[in-house]
Amino acid sequence: MQVANTREGWGAVQQALYWTIGLTVLGQLCVGLIFSNLPENDPAAGTYFGIHGTLGVLIFTAMLFRLVWRQMHPVPALPDTLSPSLKLVARGTHWAFYVLLIGLPLGGWLMVNARGYRVSFFGLELPALIAKNQPLAEIVFKFHAGGAFLLAGLIVLHVGAALRHEFLLKDNTLRRMTPLPPRTDPLVQSTAFTGSRSTWSDNRRSDEKSRGRL
Numbered sequence: 694m695q696v697a698n699t700r701e702g703w704g705a706v707q708q709a710l711y712w713t714i715g716l717t718v719l720g721q722l723c724v725g726l727i728f729s730n731l732p733e734n735d736p737a738a739g740t741y742f743g744i745h746g747t748l749g750v751l752i753f754t755a756m757l758f759r760l761v762w763r764q765m766h767p768v769p770a771l772p773d774t775l776s777p778s779l780k781l782v783a784r785g786t787h788w789a790f791y792v793l794l795i796g797l798p799l800g801g802w803l804m805v806n807a808r809g810y811r812v813s814f815f816g817l818e819l820p821a822l823i824a825k826n827q828p829l830a831e832i833v834f835k836f837h838a839g840g841a842f843l844l845a846g847l848i849v850l851h852v853g854a855a856l857r858h859e860f861l862l863k864d865n866t867l868r869r870m871t872p873l874p875p876r877t878d879p880l881v882q883s884t885a886f887t888g889s890r891s892t893w894s895d896n897r898r899s900d901e902k903s904r905g906r907l
């Protein structure tokens with residue numbers, strides 16, 4: 694397997710980052726929900742707080758690295774089994790993940806500092822980015838909680854789309870994010886990842902052609 698991406702598939706680095714970040718984010722959502730619902734003065738709160746901060750900083754750093762890596766290497770084309778409008782939804786969802794997975798940790802950090810505390814990274818207290826500011830902490834909390842629920846919704850959408858590719862469209866979209874070999878069905882080969890960036894008008898022309906209008 695290639696280390697870097699090609700126009701046809703994701704390389705080992707992006708695949709490893711994808712699955713590690715994905716699983717960490719799922720854990721992070723659970724930890725966030727558990728510790729924000731603990732009774733006041735629960736002795737376990739400090740432990741959950743430390744885990745939540747540490748995972749958040751790891752996700753933030755991994756996402757920045759992923760973003761830089763993405764800019765430095767080719768990005769595989771979306772499959773041609775998707776209509777132009779679904780390609781737009783797919784691209785929008787992917788960018789929303791970048792915004793949320795960089796914005797949520799940053800917002801969490803600001804919220805904790807605005808409450809007058811420090812973020813803990815493996816027990817090490819990180820510097821405060823801003824001074825204590827309770828009204829700001831309340832506003833940032835609303836964004837943090839709202840962003841986390843939006844993220845959970847996008848994850849459901851994303852997993853649903855991946856399963857549709859694998860089991861209904863039967864193309865290689867999910868497989869190319871894993872070390873599994875691609876499907877060799879000749880129909881799949883001819884419909885997916887030709888790498889062409891077809892536009893809406895290209896698709897309409899080919900529809901009309903197939904109906905014998907052109």
Ligand code: HEM
Pocket residue numbers: 718721722723725726728729730745746747748749750752793794797798799800801802804805812813834837838841842844
């Ligand atoms: C990808 C990163 C992150 C995700 C997905 C995430 C997710 C969540 C979720 C789901 C909640 C519960 C929201 C609710 O009660 O409705 C939460 C709460 C919280 N998060 Fe995060 N978080 C992230 C990063 C961070 C970071 C880096 C910090 C900084 C230490 C942080 C600090 C907090 C705090 C203090 C709360 C509890 C707020 C409260 O109930 O008073 N979060 N987070």
